[in-house]
Ligand SMILES: Cc1cc2nc3c(=O)[nH]c(=O)nc-3n(C[C@H](O)[C@H](O)[C@H](O)COP(=O)(O)OP(=O)(O)OC[C@H]3O[C@@H](n4cnc5c(N)ncnc54)[C@H](O)[C@@H]3O)c2cc1C
């Protein structure tokens with residue numbers, strides 16, 4: 663295994679798969695031996711992973727996955743990184759067949775990541791579907807339990823509490839809830855079918871909190887675009903700062919193909935297309951033009 667520097671991102675061709683196990687229905691935790699990327703990556707940044715197909719290069723393109731967690735050795739040195747992914751199509755299905763000892767190509771860290779901790783108030787994370795994945799590392803960082811990256815940067819004031827509002831279609835899709843709770847992140851669940859937590863949309867949980875007068879220091883959301891648009895609207899109505907992490911389709915992951923663009927409102931008030939893989943994936947919610955589809 664060797665890490666090759668390409669601009670600010672590193673490529674780890676043939677990174678060893680250390681673990682790849684199903685943790686919820688169709689949802690896998692992949693641990694890869696990529697210590698240099700693990701050392702640099704920040705919460706909210708992502709890596710592209712390409713699991714070579716059986717005997718071929720199919721699928722040729724990597725697939726983007728958010729940092730779930732950096733694994734460290736006894737001295738605190740980053741040694742590997744975890745992503746959690748839902749099997750959707752060809753790329754993730756091929757990845758789910760990788761076994762410990764197999765090789766995958768990994769490149770990153772990519773994207774901007776989340777900003778400094780907005781403490782001392784509370785952070786509220788809102789996740790829909792597989793959108794919970796960035797919030798373990800972010801919660802640890804904002805609660806002051808872990809720091810990420812190898813460059814000096816502004817880290818802000820730790821938050822007093824972090825809560826994840828987590829919505830999925832049904833209970834068997836819940837992934838990583840115990841990890842979140844162990845990290846001190848409170849978790850409230852909503853399911854479409856009522857099989858766990860509150861029946862209905864996760865945005866109802868946010869709306870109730872905001873209507874009751876709660877004023878989080880920041881709301882951060884990741885999930886399907888309609889959910890993100892609803893969270894952005896609620897945050898705006900209740901005057902709460904809000905960031906969203908977009909999950910647009912990506913091909914290259916480093917700014918070359920423009921397949922990932924989203925309409926982002928510029929300083930002059932006009933929307934312009936921006937590459938989510940470079941300028942994002944994290945944007946202030948009030949900078950996304952929600953009237954235009956970005957997928
Ligand atoms: C910055 C970023 C971070 C991400 N982090 C995670 C993560 O941590 N865990 C995770 O499970 N997924 C994450 N995703 C989404 C993940 O990359 C896609 O699910 C994956 O690329 C699908 O690949 P595939 O080959 O299995 O599906 P494909 O065969 O490429 O697509 C199958 C179907 O799914 C649709 N599809 C593909 N990608 C997306 C998407 N991004 N949004 C909506 N529909 C899509 C396609 O249009 C097609 O209909 C992230 C995406 C981005 C951009």
Ligand code: FES
Pocket residue numbers: 911912913914915916917918919920921922923937938939940
């Ligand atoms: S994925 Fe190629 S420019 Fe963003």
